[in-house]
Amino acid sequence: DAKTTQPTSMDCAEGRAANLPCNHSTISGNEYVYWYRQIHSQGPQYIIHGLKNNETNEMASLIITEDRKSSTLILPHATLRDTAVYYCIVRVVQGAQKLVFGQGTRLTINP
Amino acid sequence: EAQVTQNPRYLITVTGKKLTVTCSQNMNHEYMSWYRQDPGLGLRQIYYSMNVEVTDKGDVPEGYKVSRKEKRNFPLILESPSPNQTSLYFCASSLSFSPIYEQYFGPGTRLTVT
Numbered sequence: 001d002a003k004t005t006q007p008t009s010m011d012c013a014e015g016r017a018a019n020l021p022c023n024h025s026t027i028s029g030n031e032y033v034y035w036y037r038q039i040h041s042q043g044p045q046y047i048i049h050g051l052k053n054n055e056t057n058e059m060a061s062l063i064i065t066e067d068r069k070s071s072t073l074i075l076p077h078a079t080l081r082d083t084a085v086y087y088c089i090v091r092v093v094q095g096a097q098k099l100v101f102g103q104g105t106r107l108t109i110n111p
Numbered sequence: 112e113a114q115v116t117q118n119p120r121y122l123i124t125v126t127g128k129k130l131t132v133t134c135s136q137n138m139n140h141e142y143m144s145w146y147r148q149d150p151g152l153g154l155r156q157i158y159y160s161m162n163v164e165v166t167d168k169g170d171v172p173e174g175y176k177v178s179r180k181e182k183r184n185f186p187l188i189l190e191s192p193s194p195n196q197t198s199l200y201f202c203a204s205s206l207s208f209s210p211i212y213e214q215y216f217g218p219g220t221r222l223t224v225t
Contacts, residue, residue, distance in 0.1 A: 032210045034213070036183070041148075041199055041219060041221075042218060043115075043201050043216035043218050043219050044154070044216045045216070046213040046214065046216075047213060058222050091134075091210040092210070093210055095144065095207045097209075097210065097214075098144065098146075098156035098159065098169055098170070099146075099154065099214060100153075101153045101198070101202070103153070
């Protein structure tokens with residue numbers, strides 16, 4: 001499985017854009033980049049995913065570099081409720097389709 | 112509301128007493144999976160099911176059983192629970208096993224085995 005590297009923690013002011021980076025330099029051409037978050041011990045929440053193109057939904061935007069070796073999750077207007085651990089995951093095409101959650105980035109939104 | 116539900120949410124039990132954690136989804140999803148989450152170890156897959164009557168082992172299947180008799184339900188069975196199965200358990204489901212489709216998680220079941 002392609003390994004991902006994320007900063008351990010980040011801070012962001014409420015109302016500002018939160019930009020969370022992720023490196024996945026060993027990603028294969030048909031592997032998707034997924035982002036999930038986990039608030040305290042709740043079930044992981046799906047945020048967004050993409051293959052090559054940038055993606056946007058009601059929660060966030062995903063920017064994937066042209067070489068696909070890194071990506072950035074953007075929360076455009078962070079609120080206190082966005083405080084969580086954010087996981088960048090590379091999903092393989094074959095096999096058990098398990099999601100491999102690394103250590104993630106602990107994002108703290110400050111008032 | 113589209114959701115994955117788990118019951119019970121909290122359970123304290125004793126070693127050896129068989130228990131079942133239920134998981135149900137109302138989205139007509141083919142793929143379902145169980146994970147456990149432990150401090151410092153992240154989420155690890157226990158079992159998964161690609162469709163009715165099709166199940167397979169994940170990374171940490173020892174001590175667990177599953178069944179998939181109906182599309183909506185995927186119960187996790189601990190025949191003889193032990194203290195090392197004390198953990199936070201999550202069920203997840205997806206439209207299919209393809210990585211195109213996102214997986215949705217249930218709220219979790221916190222199990223304590225004494």
